Amino acid sequence: MKYYLKTYLKLYREIYYTGWINEGISIEAMKKFNIGLHITTERITIPYFDINGYLIGVRGRTLREIDIKNKIKYMPMKHCGEYLTFPMHSSMYGIFQNQFTIRKLKKAVIFEAEKSVLQLESFYPNNNIGLALGGSNLFDAHVQLLLDLGVEDVYLALDKEYNKYEDNKYLSEYSLKIKQMKDKLINYFNVYIIEDRSGLLEYKDSPTDKGEYIFSKLVKESIKRKE
Structure with missing residues (x-):
């Protein structure tokens, strides 16, 4: 490095x-x-x-x-x-600044873009558990970083890549991305998927883009994946 x-x-x-x-x-x-x-x-x-x-x-x-x-x-x-x-696999955005809160709460929210971590910091100053991939790829090295932090619960908060939840074409692509990440995590963590089933977000929005209230609502509605 x-x-x-x-x-x-x-x-x-x-x-x-x-x-x-x-x-x-x-x-x-x-x-x-x-x-x-x-x-x-x-x-x-x-x-x-x-x-x-x-x-x-x-x-x-x-x-x-x-x-x-x-x-x-x-x-x-x-x-x-x-x-x-x-190399994008070598770290996660926000890991240095947020590591102590993540260790304390044993939770992490995984975003695609760095901007989402900054929005989460703005919602919850100095109580931020957000990390960003800087893209759409979750690497094995990222999983190890989460394990090293003692994380138990992982929330996947990817950008919305469908207009309506019933939009099969885009939803299938989004679901495949979720599945690929979930499969890397499921043997080590409780995995929750933050997704918009009610039309609260616009196309390409991050779960943080509509403010703290909508984000917290999406977190409460997140679905735990068992397999």
Whole structure:
């Protein structure tokens, strides 16, 4: 594993994207997680740390519509000709900041995007059990990290990839993704699936995107998978 100097983070301005604030992410949460802005590339900077607090990489989330259209919404930041990249299986976003609450409660909520962890921090400051994959893949190394934290209950909170729960085409793809993750977890943890059966979320929403009330409702309605 390669580590980077935390002084690299000083290259990014402490400017907080209004769009994220409007989506329920507090400035305090962004400060806690060292969110910044790279002016030249117009990217929100998202540092990743390992469980011991070492900087292992920095992802950049573009604010340019052209980049989003070209499907380069996320990419590693670059410093002195070197990309600050890391293997996505090597850590989970939020594991350093949230490890003590996760250990205490023996629970973790697994999201796809880092933004969801920041929203959860904004809902429950310093009582956050959220972790993000930075994508759609749950690796065996992630399972081991959860075991090392003493987790007993895992809540899968993936983005909504169907318009209606009865939409078989998209629901089947979503269900396959859930099944693949659940199969990796079920022998070690109590696994709960957070999904929207009542139309509370919009297409592509994370379970946190509609605020704390809707998120807590979805958690209460989550379904425990036994197999």
